Amino acid sequence: MDQRRQRLYRVEGIVLRHSDIGEADRLLTVFTVERGKLRLLAKGVRKILSRKAGHIEPFTYSTFLVAKGRTWDIITQADTIEAYRALRQDLLRTTYAYYVAELVDRFTEEDDASRPTFDLIRDTLSRLCGEDDPYLIVRFFEMRLLSLAGYQPQLFVCVRCRADLEPVTNYFSLADGGVLCPRCGEGIPQAEPLPVNTLKVLRFIQTREYDWVRRLNLKPELRAEVERLLYRYIVYVLERNLRSVDFLWKLRRQMEQAA
Numbered sequence: 001m002d003q004r005r006q007r008l009y010r011v012e013g014i015v016l017r018h019s020d021i022g023e024a025d026r027l028l029t030v031f032t033v034e035r036g037k038l039r040l041l042a043k044g045v046r047k048i049l050s051r052k053a054g055h056i057e058p059f060t061y062s063t064f065l066v067a068k069g070r071t072w073d074i075i076t077q078a079d080t081i082e083a084y085r086a087l088r089q090d091l092l093r094t095t096y097a098y099y100v101a102e103l104v105d106r107f108t109e110e111d112d113a114s115r116p117t118f119d120l121i122r123d124t125l126s127r128l129c130g131e132d133d134p135y136l137i138v139r140f141f142e143m144r145l146l147s148l149a150g151y152q153p154q155l156f157v158c159v160r161c162r163a164d165l166e167p168v169t170n171y172f173s174l175a176d177g178g179v180l181c182p183r184c185g186e187g188i189p190q191a192e193p194l195p196v197n198t199l200k201v202l203r204f205i206q207t208r209e210y211d212w213v214r215r216l217n218l219k220p221e222l223r224a225e226v227e228r229l230l231y232r233y234i235v236y237v238l239e240r241n242l243r244s245v246d247f248l249w250k251l252r253r254q255m256e257q258a259a
């Protein structure tokens, strides 16, 4: 193999986000089949009539021919496999797609390949192009992504005493990563009551295939309750893992000690 060949590689992936660099370049975050999340530089794409531009828009599924670079590897060629055009024609679905892309970006590390994560992103975007209820599509996505990232909430046994959960009002603890039985959860400030129906829906989404989940018909209060709980859990998990938050706490401690 000649030298030039070795410096080129091909990946296929879905663009999660991009940011502008300099006059005409764009730095993309792409979740690839072969290598998981990568940051790739697209040079000159903001110049008018760039042939590459359409293939590297957010949520586009493309193949990329990439050249090794010093700071970032550089996209030399891109071709769309699936554009998910319907996502861009409806503001609600566009917004959901941004949310999906952001969560993937936050929950994954660079250069950590995961075929199930790739498949989940692809399936979720393609579902968002269809007629199904985006609420259910996204709840299913959140629950699967949490599991793939290693943060699957425990919904079947009490996270403290390991007893099977009874069909009564239990408690959910963000810090414990799951449900507490009434005996363990009562009186604990960070544990909030979890009604039976909410627990049932969460379990259903966690254990059933999408084909079952898409047929759920939930009352408005229950929808709101499930969404709120999952969202609070996701925010909790992400903040706990944010370097900026660690840094802030460290800084605050140092300031307290100095005072």
Ligand SMILES: [Zn+2]
Residues within 6 Å of the ligand: 158, 159, 160, 161, 162, 163, 180, 181, 182, 183, 184, 185
């Ligand atoms: Zn317990």
